[in-house]
Amino acid sequence: MSKPSLARGTRDFGPEQMAKRTFIFDTIRRSFQRYGFLPLETPSFENLSVLMGKYGEEGDQLLFKLLNSGDFSGKLTEDDWKEGYKPLTSKISEKGLRYDLTVPFARYVVMNRGTLVMPFKRYQIQPVWRADRPQKGRYREFYQCDADVVGTDSLLCEAEIVTLLHDILPALGITDFTVKINNRKILTGIADVIGAQGMEGPLCVAIDKLDKIGKDKVVEELLERGFSSDSITLLDPIFTLSGEGDPFAELKSLLSGSEIGLKGIEELEEVWVLVKTLGLENPKIQFDVTLARGLSYYTGAIFEVKANNVQIGSISGGGRYDNLTGTFGVPGISGVGISLGVDRIYDVMEELGLFPESQKTSTKVMISNFDNDAFKYGLSILPKLRNAEINAEIYPDSVKLKKQLDYADRKNIPFVILIGSDEMQSGLLTLKNMKTGEQHKLSADDIITHLTSAAL
RNA sequence: GAGGUUGUAGCUCAGUCGGUUAGAGCGCUAGAUUGUGGUUCUAGAGGUCGCGGGUUCGAGACCCGUCUCCCUCCCCA
Numbered sequence A: 001m002s003k004p005s006l007a008r009g010t011r012d013f014g015p016e017q018m019a020k021r022t023f024i025f026d027t028i029r030r031s032f033q034r035y036g037f038l039p040l041e042t043p044s045f046e047n048l049s050v051l052m053g054k055y056g057e058e059g060d061q062l063l064f065k066l067l068n069s070g071d072f073s074g075k076l077t078e079d080d081w082k083e084g085y086k087p088l089t090s091k092i093s094e095k096g097l098r099y100d101l102t103v104p105f106a107r108y109v110v111m112n113r114g115t116l117v118m119p120f121k122r123y124q125i126q127p128v129w130r131a132d133r134p135q136k137g138r139y140r141e142f143y144q145c146d147a148d149v150v151g152t153d154s155l156l157c158e159a160e161i162v163t164l165l166h167d168i169l170p171a172l173g174i175t176d177f178t179v180k181i182n183n184r185k186i187l188t189g190i191a192d193v194i195g196a197q198g199m200e201g202p203l204c205v206a207i208d209k210l211d212k213i214g215k216d217k218v219v220e221e222l223l224e225r226g227f228s229s230d231s232i233t234l235l236d237p238i239f240t241l242s243g244e245g246d247p248f249a250e251l252k253s254l255l256s257g258s259e260i261g262l263k264g265i266e267e268l269e270e271v272w273v274l275v276k277t278l279g280l281e282n283p284k285i286q287f288d289v290t291l292a293r294g295l296s297y298y299t300g301a302i303f304e305v306k307a308n309n310v311q312i313g314s315i316s317g318g319g320r321y322d323n324l325t326g327t328f329g330v331p332g333i334s335g336v337g338i339s340l341g342v343d344r345i346y347d348v349m350e351e352l353g354l355f356p357e358s359q360k361t362s363t364k365v366m367i368s369n370f371d372n373d374a375f376k377y378g379l380s381i382l383p384k385l386r387n388a389e390i391n392a393e394i395y396p397d398s399v400k401l402k403k404q405l406d407y408a409d410r411k412n413i414p415f416v417i418l419i420g421s422d423e424m425q426s427g428l429l430t431l432k433n434m435k436t437g438e439q440h441k442l443s444a445d446d447i448i449t450h451l452t453s454a455a456l
Numbered sequence B: 001g002a003g004g005u006u007g008u009a010g011c012u013c014a015g016u017c018g019g020u021u022a023g024a025g026c027g028c029u030a031g032a033u034u035g036u037g038g039u040u041c042u043a044g045a046g047g048u049c050g051c052g053g054g055u056u057c058g059a060g061a062c063c064c065g066u067c068u069c070c071c072u073c074c075c076c077a
Helices: A015-034 A056-062 A078-082 A085-092 A102-111 A156-172 A184-193 A200-207 A210-224 A229-240 A247-254 A259-277 A324-328 A342-352 A372-387 A401-410 A421-426 A444-453
Strands: A045-047 A065-067 A093-097 A120-129 A141-150 A177-183 A285-287 A301-307 A316-321 A335-341 A365-367 A392-394 A415-418 A429-433 A439-442
Touching (some): A015 A342, A045 A102, A102 A324, A102 A335, A141 A342, A156 A259, A156 A316, A177 A184, A177 A259, A184 A247, A200 A210, A229 A247, A259 A301, A335 A342, A365 A372, A365 A401
Parallel strands (some): A365 A392, A365 A415
Antiparallel strands (some): A045 A093, A065 A093, A301 A316, A415 A429, A429 A439
């Protein structure tokens, strides 16, 4: 017999936490629905052939792989062991836990493309798993809330993602946030212009750290990653490019030699215009050339949302992927989406004290259990309360009143009905208000009326 | 995956240089109070000192391994 323990990076959610989490889920779901997204659920695990290769090399490593069931090692040879763990893994594992909701969604779209109404807008709220090393705000099991549109190139989708975020976050009480936006095409353009074609991958990784480690360290890293010093010199104006003034105009002259780079800027300008047309006042959006995001499938706009004044990573991220379904044999379906991290949003709200008070009350009234006769009498009252839509319970054991009231107190139950011989004889039950301590003798019907109208 | 750090009662934590029976606060249980919660008082229960090995006459403390928490890198929600 060993002490029970939680698997690394996982958590239980007690009743109190669940009340808060449900609040977050409900708020997000309501906004998704208001924008016309339809619900979808996909399995917790998928064939590895679906998941592998979609998140870069790093991502493949972070996939939780499921060991084949049964005699998974029966057909292995000595050589299989000697080849190392990577080839071995593919021989003993064919399935893995989902890493995000976007790839399973792409799989779903491909498999159902004949029946879907295009453009298809879906939302999906489910847990995902990553074999990461846990840290503050980083878990191995966490929920994502995704909303994606596939089957249209319209930049309205990007603009609607911006307004959607401005709907959800303030509804949760998070008012101080920044939606950072960039475009992969701009990053590609930069790589072209500085003579490092095709190297936007490593360029992104390094440039992404600018605000964290500073220009000098970024330059250092770029040199290590094989960029020539000429290229880095050409990159210089990018470093000094700030969100102020008209960064687009500045960038345009820098990228004048790159068709794709200019396209990226054009797209972003269009998004800005659409956001304004949609009537969003004081949009908290910021163009950030250094925003890169590692996920390899993004091709257009990329988003990241940061809650300000808290030490927690981004609470949301997303972007446009032109060819995600291409890897499943169906090219030409463009999609764009956003993913919100409930667990990080929870941490942010906890840190800022944003959860509304008194969500705790679940039972409104408890019937006491004085003795066997009173218990039976109470059982006849209980369904009347419930039929009147009042959350009610009866104490199951005939123990001392002290204990029963203590139970009600600790469970935050605002009212208790006391039933003894007097009450049974007269039919007038004692209703006790746990907050004020007041008691009144009332008929069962009057109690129902009173509880239905009571503010609590 | 690399580095650092933590682990003692349900919770938060003391525990000196390696030395007798490992402590406190909070919580929990019971009573003071035979039909009344929160406050108060009294009593009580509760420990494989993360786990495994080692050094020692003797280990909660020292050494090695391992797991876990938290942190940095990498990457991400």
